[in-house]
Amino acid sequence: MNNLTVIKIGGNVIDNPNALNRFLTDFAKLLGDTILIHGGGKIATQVAEKLGVQTTMVDGRRITDQAMLDVVTMVYGGLVNKQIVAKLQALDINAIGLTGADANIILAQKRPVKDIDYGFVGDIIEVDSGRLQSFLHQELTPVIAPLTHDGAGNMLNTNADTMASAVAVDMSRHKAVTLVYCFEKKGVLSDPTNDDSVIRELTPALYTEYKTAGTINKGMIPKLDNAFNALRNGVERVVICHADEVAMALQEGAGTTLRVAANQPES
Amino acid sequence: MNNLTVIKIGGNVIDNPNALNRFLTDFAKLLGDTILIHGGGKIATQVAEKLGVQTTMVDGRRITDQAMLDVVTMVYGGLVNKQIVAKLQALDINAIGLTGADANIILAQKRPVKDIDYGFVGDIIEVDSGRLQSFLHQELTPVIAPLTHDGAGNMLNTNADTMASAVAVDMSRHKAVTLVYCFEKKGVLSDPTNDDSVIRELTPALYTEYKTAGTINKGMIPKLDNAFNALRNGVERVVICHADEVAMALQEGAGTTLRVAANQPES
Numbered sequence: 451m452n453n454l455t456v457i458k459i460g461g462n463v464i465d466n467p468n469a470l471n472r473f474l475t476d477f478a479k480l481l482g483d484t485i486l487i488h489g490g491g492k493i494a495t496q497v498a499e500k501l502g503v504q505t506t507m508v509d510g511r512r513i514t515d516q517a518m519l520d521v522v523t524m525v526y527g528g529l530v531n532k533q534i535v536a537k538l539q540a541l542d543i544n545a546i547g548l549t550g551a552d553a554n555i556i557l558a559q560k561r562p563v564k565d566i567d568y569g570f571v572g573d574i575i576e577v578d579s580g581r582l583q584s585f586l587h588q589e590l591t592p593v594i595a596p597l598t599h600d601g602a603g604n605m606l607n608t609n610a611d612t613m614a615s616a617v618a619v620d621m622s623r624h625k626a627v628t629l630v631y632c633f634e635k636k637g638v639l640s641d642p643t644n645d646d647s648v649i650r651e652l653t654p655a656l657y658t659e660y661k662t663a664g665t666i667n668k669g670m671i672p673k674l675d676n677a678f679n680a681l682r683n684g685v686e687r688v689v690i691c692h693a694d695e696v697a698m699a700l701q702e703g704a705g706t707t708l709r710v711a712a713n714q715p716e717s
Numbered sequence: 718m719n720n721l722t723v724i725k726i727g728g729n730v731i732d733n734p735n736a737l738n739r740f741l742t743d744f745a746k747l748l749g750d751t752i753l754i755h756g757g758g759k760i761a762t763q764v765a766e767k768l769g770v771q772t773t774m775v776d777g778r779r780i781t782d783q784a785m786l787d788v789v790t791m792v793y794g795g796l797v798n799k800q801i802v803a804k805l806q807a808l809d810i811n812a813i814g815l816t817g818a819d820a821n822i823i824l825a826q827k828r829p830v831k832d833i834d835y836g837f838v839g840d841i842i843e844v845d846s847g848r849l850q851s852f853l854h855q856e857l858t859p860v861i862a863p864l865t866h867d868g869a870g871n872m873l874n875t876n877a878d879t880m881a882s883a884v885a886v887d888m889s890r891h892k893a894v895t896l897v898y899c900f901e902k903k904g905v906l907s908d909p910t911n912d913d914s915v916i917r918e919l920t921p922a923l924y925t926e927y928k929t930a931g932t933i934n935k936g937m938i939p940k941l942d943n944a945f946n947a948l949r950n951g952v953e954r955v956v957i958c959h960a961d962e963v964a965m966a967l968q969e970g971a972g973t974t975l976r977v978a979a980n981q982p983e984s
Contacts, residue, residue, distance in 0.1 A: 524796045526795070532819075532872050537870045
């Protein structure tokens with residue numbers, strides 16, 4: 451079983467052309483199969499503003515009405531996705547830009563309304579990892595925008611962190627998967643005021659400790675929950691690191707590596 | 718060698734949700750392999766206006782500066798393409814949305830500046846029909862936005878009529894190809910004031926006659942030049958018809974069919 455690295459890059463990389471170019475240059479050099487999942491960045495908010503579409507965020511998640519769905523479909527599925535694909539092509543990576551609707555790779559359902567109506571937000575039902583595996587076999591590199599569809603004709607906005615976890619889990623049927631979350635810090639920090647206080651290895655016990663102490667803050671919690679969930683469901687390794695340090699992190703020289711006893715007994 | 722139908726739909730269909738739904742429902746019922754190529758529609762112009770990006774047209778072609786390139790990449794590659802893909806998925810067609818950059822299916826070069834600088838407009842260099850053929854083999858239906866890339870990291874705006882012709886010609890290496898141009902009329906008209914004056918068969922000689930008489934007007938000329946070019950380069954059949962009459966036209970009961978003596982000696 452050969453290796454696959456699923457990498458998620460966030461808005462901070464996408465919003466900064468130099469950071470994006472640096473990341474893509476490093477990404478193009480990675481060995482083994484790769485899948486790239488990108489977030490949205492601030493461009494969607496800026497485009498929405500100019501188009502007169504209101505942006506409402508609840509708990510860090512965008513409320514997606516029809517007008518906002520059109521904006522994110524444009525910006526994530528069009529502008530951001532195709533810019534990344536074109537740049538990877540220039541780096542001799544045969545990238546293929548996809549949303550969940552394309553080749554039906556990620557089917558979702560509109561999130562049921564409980565306390566909050568998130569609008570056109572998709573909770574993932576199924577990843578067609580067989581199709582993604584087939585694309586990798588054809589030497590294509592999937593570049594996936596944080597959009598899914600409901601199978602009934604509607605696109606849905608989907609959180610990129612969750613999507614990366616779901617793709618990594620499902621791909622672990624076919625390959626030994628490493629999941630990498632890139633963000634603006636060098637890893638999970640034990641001291642939020644010190645950028646160099648990277649926790650090298652994070653176990654569930656340690657995670658609980660940091661959460662209780664309030665050291666690991668609100669925004670990190672869903673990311674880490676996604677990450678531990680992936681580890682418990684077949685993903686071999688999860689790394690959280692700065693976008694500039696992906697290559698180093700994959701050689702275990704940077705970032706935070708998550709460990710659960712069950713699948714990493716040797717460490 | 719099995720059959721392939723390459724269909725190009727224009728802005729008039731895309732701008733009208735009911736017309737688009739009618740067309741996609743018919744499209745989903747077509748037999749044999751299909752590739753759909755879509756134009757842009759007025760949405761790009763509307764989005765550009767709201768974003769404060771000026772639209773300049775010369776001879777019916779958009780001048781594409783960087784800001785306009787971003788708009789068409791968003792609207793054609795994101796909004797329009799993904800809406801079509803999601804709707805086809807709902808009709809049980811396993812559509813995959815692509816631009817020329819995706820899987821490097823259509824490589825182009827920025828049009829050299831002669832009298833007019835068209836900006837980021839791509840003239841097609843190469844279609845990877847082997848890749849498209851492989852997607853068809855995998856029971857995927859390519860839905861292609863009128864965007865290409867230059868292999869150096871830039872997306873390029875490309876005329877959808879030209880793209881349809883180029884794809885059809887290159888695919889004729891693998892399959893018996895019918896190319897269909899859908900537009901707002903029932904076919905090429907012998908009397909522009911009478912929508913029912915459809916020319917059933919158009920030969921190059923007749924085309925020259927109508928051009929000389931001024932009956933076939935400016936906008937139709939590049940479309941027909943593309944169409945005849947396709948016929949002369951391996952495409953078996955070219956039909957020009959209304960988007961509502963595709964199924965009928967393919968059974969030769971509607972629209973204008975182009976004929977060149979060389980490849981259609983029996984008619």
